[in-house]
Amino acid sequence: xxxxxxxxxxxxxxxxxxxxxxxxxxxxxxxxxxxxxxxxxxxxxxxxxxxxxxxxxxxxxxxxxxxxxxxxxxxxx
Numbered sequence: 001x002x003x004x005x006x007x008x009x010x011x012x013x014x015x016x017x018x019x020x021x022x023x024x025x026x027x028x029x030x031x032x033x034x035x036x037x038x039x040x041x042x043x044x045x046x047x048x049x050x051x052x053x054x055x056x057x058x059x060x061x062x063x064x065x066x067x068x069x070x071x072x073x074x075x076x077x
Contacts, residue, residue: 004041007034011046011057023063031070043076
């Protein structure tokens, strides 16, 4: 096995008008991907809201719930 991998500064726009919300879809997909790729040892989410936009990478609503589910998954502890 080689060096560990890190997924850094990742994020997805939240858009409650879309179903599923892109942020929720990204986090749910990322959770499953990381679980099936054990070389990935770190996953960092860029949580920010742009000053000039109503939505951004800020975790909220279903996206926040998906992030919490990922953080509470025993695999990530």
